Amino acid sequence: MSDLNHNVDLKLVFQITQDLLKLGFDNLVYEPLDEVLTTQIQIKIGQVHAEFEKSKLQGVPFEFEKVQLSKLLEWFNVLVLRFINFLVKDLRQLPLTEQLEEINSPSYMWHSKMERTLMTSFTSMWTGHIIDLVHVFPDSTPVLRDLKKAVESCEM
Numbered sequence: 829m830s831d832l833n834h835n836v837d838l839k840l841v842f843q844i845t846q847d848l849l850k851l852g853f854d855n856l857v858y859e860p861l862d863e864v865l866t867t868q869i870q871i872k873i874g875q876v877h878a879e880f881e882k883s884k885l886q887g888v889p890f891e892f893e894k895v896q897l898s899k900l901l902e903w904f905n906v907l908v909l910r911f912i913n914f915l916v917k918d919l920r921q922l923p924l925t926e927q928l929e930e931i932n933s934p935s936y937m938w939h940s941k942m943e944r945t946l947m948t949s950f951t952s953m954w955t956g957h958i959i960d961l962v963h964v965f966p967d968s969t970p971v972l973r974d975l976k977k978a979v980e981s982c983e984m
Contacts, residue, residue, distance in 0.1 A: 862941070865911075865912070865942055868908065869942065869945050870945075873900075873946075873950060873953050876953065892970055893970070897974035897977055897978060900950060901943075905928075909942070944981075947978040947982040948978075948982045950975070950978045951978045951979050954974075961975075
């Protein structure tokens with residue numbers, strides 16, 4: 829698909845989303861979008877898990893710095909929240925710094941829920957490998973710190 833068609837498709841999705849919200853059909857926007865975003869978060873965590881399993885099976889060092897919680901949160905903030913923002917609230921007229929402030933505000937509609945989904949998925953993945961993290965990969969201390977932050981943030 830060409831960039832032109834892609835831009836037209838995004839504009840059409842945005843317009844349909846805005847029209848549905850104006851007509852009061854919030855559930856037709858929020859529920860599917862929530863499911864799509866939750867799935868994308870789980871796919872991202874699944875990719876990290878697959879890379880870890882591959883390293884473990886091959887007996888090669890795992891690059892823990894690539895999967896630090898801060899990197900996953902950066903991905904989350906840049907891609908997931910900006911996508912939500914594009915569809916639900918038109919902030920494109922604001923300067924980028926104001927857009928990022930709005931996207932990261934605690935009151936933003938899906939921020940807390942999606943961040944909790946990310947933290948819960950991250951926690952579930954690494955708690956399943958706690959023995960590997962401690963014994964097989966002694967250089968995994970940063971991941972253990974991230975796991976502690978994730979557990980605290982999702983109140984597990």
